[in-house]
Amino acid sequence: MRKREVGTCNRESNSLEHGLAYIEKNRAIDDVILSGGDPLLLDTESIDRILSKLKSFDHVEVIRIHTRVLCTLPSRITDNLVSVLKKYHPLYINTHFNHPLEITDMAASACAMLADAGIPLGCQTVLLKGINDTPEVMTELMKGLIRMRVRPYYLHHPDPVAGTAHLRPSLETGLNIIKSMRGHISGIAIPHYVIDLPGGYGKVPVTPEYIKSLDGNKAVVENYQGHRCQYLF
Structure with missing residues (x-):
């Protein structure tokens, strides 16, 4: 793109x-x-x-x-750069890690320098077919990010860009990954799964449906294990 x-x-x-x-x-x-x-x-x-x-x-x-240097060029994060960035709080950095193998010692060190300077770190990951589109790989990635003090923010479904169809999984695949993480890893490690609507209409969250029915002040809710219970509100 x-x-x-x-x-x-x-x-x-x-x-x-x-x-x-x-x-x-x-x-x-x-x-x-x-x-x-x-x-x-x-x-x-x-x-x-x-x-x-x-x-x-x-x-x-x-x-x-928004930067990918924490992953692709972590040596760019120097004491001099950090001293400049920390002058401008509130400053947030969102980075992009797409696979656990990108979490290297150098990347972790770069993240630590920024986190120690009080800069909140987030990650926007892209769901890629054949690369990170399994619950096991995505869970490992998200847990690795949390260890580096990087909060998973978005899991992007790939945009329909020409020539990238082989990298686009189904929406069902993404939903199943999010469902698989719920209840098994910390809530702070679960990103928002989103699609970016064409025509500039913005990002929209894609979420598993846990509310199965609504009737007055009663709801039937399904948890991550598939158990259903009635909730009064």
Whole structure:
């Protein structure tokens, strides 16, 4: 999906300045995501400049950085970079791990540096057919993330991008994975399974149906083991 970003260009471009000007002008914007490409591949001085500018807008309450360098280039997380990032709390970092084999000692060390600096870490994983589309692999990945102090956030169903059909599992596969984790691992290790609707309509959670019926103030609820009970509310 990001192949259009390949090549050399100056990220300190007019488009960036226009984006910052737009955020400054539109005071309804209180949450800003720096994505890409990968914003942490910028030099540290540029990152500092961008964050400083965003922080100067009093209506911007939260800054989020989406990056994969914790997995693909953990050496990018240096003392100098961390010292810059921690100046701009509340700052959140969402990263992308898709398989337990990506959880290396270097990745764990990079995550620890950020977590020790008080930066909350989350992970957005993509469900990939033949790679992580089993309960066993996904559970191992989520437990590994928690050990690194990375909170599983989203499990994305792959977008229908041309040439990637071989990587797209069924929605039923994803639902079964989520159901398999419920009741067997910590709730903080279970991500939100989502699809990104075409046409810019946003992300929608896809959840197993635990409420089997509603009647007045009574509900029939099924737990992770398949047992049903009546709940009064």
